[in-house]
Amino acid sequence: MSEQYIKINNKNKSKKIIFTDAPIKQRPTKDGYYLVSRAFVKPGVTNPKTQLHVKRGDTVMVISGKDKGKTGKILAAFPKKGKVIVEGMNIIKKHKKSRGLGQAGEIIEKEAPIFVSKVMFYDTNKKKPTRIGYKILKDGKKVRVSKVSGEQID
Numbered sequence: 001m002s003e004q005y006i007k008i009n010n011k012n013k014s015k016k017i018i019f020t021d022a023p024i025k026q027r028p029t030k031d032g033y034y035l036v037s038r039a040f041v042k043p044g045v046t047n048p049k050t051q052l053h054v055k056r057g058d059t060v061m062v063i064s065g066k067d068k069g070k071t072g073k074i075l076a077a078f079p080k081k082g083k084v085i086v087e088g089m090n091i092i093k094k095h096k097k098s099r100g101l102g103q104a105g106e107i108i109e110k111e112a113p114i115f116v117s118k119v120m121f122y123d124t125n126k127k128k129p130t131r132i133g134y135k136i137l138k139d140g141k142k143v144r145v146s147k148v149s150g151e152q153i154d
Contacts, residue, residue: 050079052116053132058153060119061129062089071122075111083113090114123148 054060054074061071072087092112098105120129123146130148137143144153 050082052077052079052082052084054084054116054119054121059122059124060084060086061122062086062114062118063120063129064118065090065114074119076113077116078113081113082116084116084119085111085113086119087111121146121153123151125149125151 056074056077058074059071060074062068067089070089072089074084075087076085090112091109094108096106096108121132123130126149128148130146133145133147135143135145146153
């Protein structure tokens with residue numbers, strides 16, 4: 001068993017972690033320490049990166065919600081949250097208070113993030129929403145491929 005100190009639950013207190021090779025069958029806390037099985041820890045990995053099936057600049061169609069059936073371009077992607085901002089979709093109204101004598105209050109309309117599971121890549125050639133596949137070219141480069149048309153996206 002080896003020991004290591006790390007931060008847990010966004011608190012500034014350091015907790016002691018004990019790594020063990022045996023599988024853990026009970027609650028992971030023991031005498032104020034956290035027991036972590038080595039089977040769940042990959043060496044060199046601190047925070048695995050989440051991936052989305054779409055990226056900024058892609059044209060997508062909203063497949064559920066109040067904007068169902070509309071298409072738009074992705075303005076921003078947030079992989080850790082699993083959300084994207086699509087141009088002209090999920091419009092919210094934000095009330096801005098007046099600041100000082102010269103400025104009046106106003107209502108600002110802007111796009112809010114929506115879950116990436118509610119959007120689907122839109123194939124502009126076939127005019128249909130499609131799933132995305134991946135293909136490795138002969139030179140070793142990995143590219144995205146449209147499942148409807150079979151054409152390369154990137």
